Amino acid sequence: MLKGALILCRKDLALLAGRGGGLVQALLLGLLLIFIFSLTRGPGEAVSPQAAAAIFWISSLFCQVLLFTALYALEESDGQRQALLLAPLPGQSVWLGKALAGLTLLGLAQLVFLPASVIFLGQGMSGSIPGGLALILLTDLGLAALGSMLGALAQGGANQAGRNGPAARESLFSILAFPLLLPLLLAGIRTGAALFAPAAGLEDYGDWVRLILACDAVFSGAGLLLFGFIYDSRE
Amino acid sequence: MDALPLLRLGHVAKFYGSRPIFRNVTLELKAGEILHLSGPNGSGKSTLLRVIAGLSRPSAGELELRLKSGARIGYLAHQTALYPQLTAKENLLFWSRFYKVQPSAKKGLEESLNDALRRVGLEKLAQATSGTLSRGQAQRLSLARLLLLEPALLLLDEPDSGLDEKARELMEREIAAAAERGAGVIRVGHGREGVAKARRAELRPGQGLYFYEPAAAPC
Numbered sequence: 001m002l003k004g005a006l007i008l009c010r011k012d013l014a015l016l017a018g019r020g021g022g023l024v025q026a027l028l029l030g031l032l033l034i035f036i037f038s039l040t041r042g043p044g045e046a047v048s049p050q051a052a053a054a055i056f057w058i059s060s061l062f063c064q065v066l067l068f069t070a071l072y073a074l075e076e077s078d079g080q081r082q083a084l085l086l087a088p089l090p091g092q093s094v095w096l097g098k099a100l101a102g103l104t105l106l107g108l109a110q111l112v113f114l115p116a117s118v119i120f121l122g123q124g125m126s127g128s129i130p131g132g133l134a135l136i137l138l139t140d141l142g143l144a145a146l147g148s149m150l151g152a153l154a155q156g157g158a159n160q161a162g163r164n165g166p167a168a169r170e171s172l173f174s175i176l177a178f179p180l181l182l183p184l185l186l187a188g189i190r191t192g193a194a195l196f197a198p199a200a201g202l203e204d205y206g207d208w209v210r211l212i213l214a215c216d217a218v219f220s221g222a223g224l225l226l227f228g229f230i231y232d233s234r235e
Numbered sequence: 236m237d238a239l240p241l242l243r244l245g246h247v248a249k250f251y252g253s254r255p256i257f258r259n260v261t262l263e264l265k266a267g268e269i270l271h272l273s274g275p276n277g278s279g280k281s282t283l284l285r286v287i288a289g290l291s292r293p294s295a296g297e298l299e300l301r302l303k304s305g306a307r308i309g310y311l312a313h314q315t316a317l318y319p320q321l322t323a324k325e326n327l328l329f330w331s332r333f334y335k336v337q338p339s340a341k342k343g344l345e346e347s348l349n350d351a352l353r354r355v356g357l358e359k360l361a362q363a364t365s366g367t368l369s370r371g372q373a374q375r376l377s378l379a380r381l382l383l384l385e386p387a388l389l390l391l392d393e394p395d396s397g398l399d400e401k402a403r404e405l406m407e408r409e410i411a412a413a414a415e416r417g418a419g420v421i422r423v424g425h426g427r428e429g430v431a432k433a434r435r436a437e438l439r440p441g442q443g444l445y446f447y448e449p450a451a452a453p454c
Contacts, residue, residue: 014325082290
């Protein structure tokens with residue numbers, strides 16, 4: 001399963017990152033959000049670390065929606081989904097491959113969003129940098145696990161409704177994703193202060209870290225168990 | 236050759252809601268056998284292939300596939316399953332890896348890919364992105380993808396659509412070669428291509444399969 005997932009992930013990264021696919025669009029949207037929020041602060045004012053973390057995660061969330069709809073749309077243009085389903089591999093390979101590709105692309109986008117947050121929102125990276133980055137990665141795991149499942153679900157829903165356009169997929173994805181991701185996002189925002197707030201220690205965030213880990217476990221488990229049913233397009 | 240059939244369908248039916256697409260389809264297909272399936276539009280030929288491939292559930296009846304562990308099903312329909320942004324060779328490389336194709340010890344994977352492209356006459360377009368290929372070239376590349384997988388069961392839905400005369404001959408040759416290697420082949424078509432070496436059957440709307448006796452087959 002892992003080998004098949006890595007092969008799929010490599011192909012998706014080549015298509016979305018290497019050939020000017022959806023990554024650029026997702027990056028621009030995230031940067032635009034950070035820039036627009038930066039206009040709310042007056043000259044010389046700094047946004048609070050908590051608010052900066054919230055803006056960072058909102059940008060990441062919109063980026064996630066675009067990335068995972070783009071990742072699953074790749075398999076719909078000319079019957080690729082059928083060919084994936086006929087491969088002698090468990091269906092979860094597709095879920096894992098898309099999750100890994102989405103995680104990598106989201107991480108790349110955040111490498112741009114993070115310095116943009118520092119510059120435009122007047123933040124200092126004065127917190128625990130390795131700890132803060134580790135917490136971002138942990139939150140990203142949950143976003144990718146759920147994103148991969150919902151990307152397939154939104155694509156299937158859009159296909160069944162006969163609307164295979166990006167607007168239908170992204171609307172459906174957003175409706176499904178936002179309520180489910182709220183606890184994870186809240187934890188991401190609260191722990192985001194570990195990166196931006198001066199002298200913030202990771203020990204203050206124990207409960208939030210446990211919430212992130214729980215979300216990661218639940219979303220990954222749900223993906224492994226349910227993906228076969230979600231992506232199966234048999235009438 | 237194995238005497239047991241590779242595929243057996245017993246009174247298989249497919250309904251969309253209460254509307255019957257086909258019913259009472261019974262057939263056996265042995266390894267190395269080619270079945271040419273014809274029938275009028277809307278008789279359910281493509282749906283039957285999708286049911287056999289496992290892409291659609293039968294509404295009634297029994298479907299039994301006797302494939303060895305790890306054996307692959309090759310399915311070629313009107314869609315090519317190619318990624319338009321990847322080159323012809325990258326497409327073949329991705330699908331061969333995803334389908335766990337083991338290249339022979341004699342030929343490496345690289346040589347197997349080149350060989351597949353050569354067999355369908357696309358060796359000069361190996362580095363062309365698939366999106367720039369014509370409909371016929373994309374169909375040939377899709378056939379190369381299937382042949383590379385060396386499927387035990389090959390399901391072809393009007394594989395010659397969009398192909399010129401030369402490409403059709405090439406496709407017939409490759410289908411015959413796949414059957415000689417032991418693959419069971421079911422091909423849907425309206426024309427007379429490839430009928431000579433195939434068992435013929437017609438899917439009649441709302442009825443089952445009607446098999447033509449070889450001697451009775453119209454010329």
